[in-house]
Amino acid sequence: xxQGSLRFAYGFLAAPALxxxxxxxxxxxxxxxxxxxxxxxxxxxxxxxxxxxxxRILDDEVFWQAIRNHGVILLVVPAxxxxxxxxxxxxxNVAGGRGRSGAVRGLAGAGFYRVVxxxxxxxxxxxxxxxxxxxxxxxxxxxxxxxxxxxxxxPVGFLTDPSFALWSLMAVMIWSGVGFYLVLFQAGxxxxxxELYEAAALEGAGRKRTFVSITLPLLRNTLQxxxxxxxxxxxxxFALIQVLAMEHGGPDHATTVVGLQVWxxxxxxxxxxxxxxxxxxxxxxxxxFAAVTMRVTRRExxxx
Numbered sequence: 001x002x003q004g005s006l007r008f009a010y011g012f013l014a015a016p017a018l019x020x021x022x023x024x025x026x027x028x029x030x031x032x033x034x035x036x037x038x039x040x041x042x043x044x045x046x047x048x049x050x051x052x053x054x055x056r057i058l059d060d061e062v063f064w065q066a067i068r069n070h071g072v073i074l075l076v077v078p079a080x081x082x083x084x085x086x087x088x089x090x091x092x093n094v095a096g097g098r099g100r101s102g103a104v105r106g107l108a109g110a111g112f113y114r115v116v117x118x119x120x121x122x123x124x125x126x127x128x129x130x131x132x133x134x135x136x137x138x139x140x141x142x143x144x145x146x147x148x149x150x151x152x153x154x155p156v157g158f159l160t161d162p163s164f165a166l167w168s169l170m171a172v173m174i175w176s177g178v179g180f181y182l183v184l185f186q187a188g189x190x191x192x193x194x195e196l197y198e199a200a201a202l203e204g205a206g207r208k209r210t211f212v213s214i215t216l217p218l219l220r221n222t223l224q225x226x227x228x229x230x231x232x233x234x235x236x237x238f239a240l241i242q243v244l245a246m247e248h249g250g251p252d253h254a255t256t257v258v259g260l261q262v263w264x265x266x267x268x269x270x271x272x273x274x275x276x277x278x279x280x281x282x283x284x285x286x287x288x289f290a291a292v293t294m295r296v297t298r299r300e301x302x303x304x
Contacts (some may be wrong), residue, residue: 034276041272053277066256078230081174085181093189118179129243132172162254181226188222224297228290235286258282
């Protein structure tokens with residue numbers, strides 16, 4: 001590449017790099033510094049306290065409850081969301097059998113089903129939370145308890161019972177996320193040559209064998225991306241829980257997460273130092289999850 005082209009490329013990238021440094025790297029560094037102080041957010045005084053904020057966090061039982069909740073969410077939500085989306089995407093793409101020409105085709109009305117599944121993505125998190133507030137009402141006026149009442153089952157406290165609250169929130173996360181990943185997986189499947197499916201059909205392979213031997217291996221990179229993205233989303237469940245859960249992570253901290261504690265310490269207790277320390281902890285948890293996932297799922301690319 002000529003010197004002039006290099007200068008043009010560097011000049012073209014300078015502005016985005018500068019903006020990224022100012023508006024992304026800068027706030028990160030500022031948060032790391034604030035985490036080492038006792039700044040309350042309403043004054044210019046900020047005394048350096050070292051790792052004291054982190055020590056207080058580690059001694060807080062509510063923090064460890066939030067970590068346990070993150071662990072449950074991280075195990076359940078990505079696995080079920082990706083599993084359901086992958087199954088539906090496969091059915092919509094190749095479950096229609098073979099046409100008159102012998103080509104593998106998708107399920108009839110696949111376009112309509114894609115729109116239906118993707119519809120929750122159009123709704124904002126707040127709208128989704130308000131919608132399920134009505135559905136989860138603990139009396140018979142709630143959508144789900146109304147159905148249970150007609151079946152002779154007593155009302156269930158989906159959001160008021162600690163044993164149900166977190167699972168009810170995870171159900172909403174799965175419902176709202178399936179559509180996006182269905183479209184993502186369908187795009188990945190559309191890039192797989194139909195000749196592979198036709199050859200598998202000629203060899204007598206059923207749908208299960210075709211899915212395991214062809215679809216999954218060729219979607220490995222897409223699945224890796226989906227798992228990382230879904231995991232990060234599961235670790236950042238603040239908005240949904242803030243609106244939908246009771247008493248800011250209740251009942252009895254059954255639905256609390258680290259993001260919610262950041263908000264409480266910063267804007268309710270004005271402990272911006274501790275809030276920043278929680279943010280730093282969450283940052284490293286997310287980065288560790290992403291790095292481990294990328295490492296564990298890394299495989300050589302399959303060419304076709």
